[in-house]
Amino acid sequence: MNKEHNYRLTVEWTGNKGEGTCDYRSYERSHTISVDNKVNLICSSDTPFLGDNTKHNPEDFLLASISSCHMLWFLHLCADAGIIVVAYTDKATGTMIQTEKGGGHFTEVTLNPLVTVTEKSMITKANELHEIARERCFIANSLNFPVNHKPTCIITGIQ
Numbered sequence: 001m002n003k004e005h006n007y008r009l010t011v012e013w014t015g016n017k018g019e020g021t022c023d024y025r026s027y028e029r030s031h032t033i034s035v036d037n038k039v040n041l042i043c044s045s046d047t048p049f050l051g052d053n054t055k056h057n058p059e060d061f062l063l064a065s066i067s068s069c070h071m072l073w074f075l076h077l078c079a080d081a082g083i084i085v086v087a088y089t090d091k092a093t094g095t096m097i098q099t100e101k102g103g104g105h106f107t108e109v110t111l112n113p114l115v116t117v118t119e120k121s122m123i124t125k126a127n128e129l130h131e132i133a134r135e136r137c138f139i140a141n142s143l144n145f146p147v148n149h150k151p152t153c154i155i156t157g158i159q
Contacts, residue, residue: 010034015044025050048098059096059106065139066109066147067092073133074113083126086156087116110148116156123153 015028029045030052045051046059067090078085090113098104117126130151134140140147 008035028052030055059094062106063092063094063109066094066137066143067111069137069139070111070130070133070147070149071113073136074115074129077129077132077136078117078126081125081129083122083129084118085115085126086118087114089114106143106145108146108148109143110150113149113151115151115153117153118156120155123155126153127151 011031011033013031015030017027019026021027029050031043033041033043042055044053044055044057046057047053051057071088071090075085075088090111092109092111094106094109096104096106113130115126117123130149134147134149137147
């Protein structure tokens with residue numbers, strides 16, 4: 001039986017400088033994302049689109065969603081398999097192409113997780129679990145571009 005999960009948030013544009021959108025440069029791209037009982041996120045567009053580079057943008061959130069979802073599945077699978085992960089860092093990258101008409105799309109994302117486990121015997125299985133995490137990740141399964149993985153697994157105390 002499939003379970004349905006629903007999500008809700010509010011996006012409020014906060015960038016009206018008094019003239020609204022009378023022209024492309026007359027307004028800020030600032031906005032606030034609000035989710036009940038969570039900290040508000042202060043956002044903008046990416047700088048090529050006249051955004052504020054000190055604020056998160058939708059492209060940041062897409063990359064973060066992919067990386068976070070993969071990590072959470074991976075940690076779950078490791079816990080179930082008896083693999084003890086003591087640290088996890090992912091330096092994810094993504095490529096977006098802007099089209100001639102101004103739109104665009106992501107063409108790929110690469111996750112580069114650095115996973116630290118407690119025993120050498122856990123490394124092979126840990127690396128294999130990235131594939132299962134990829135198959136189960138809700139976000140990756142919702143995309144129309146590839147999500148690549150280049151994991152590195154090390155033992156705690158060894159660099």
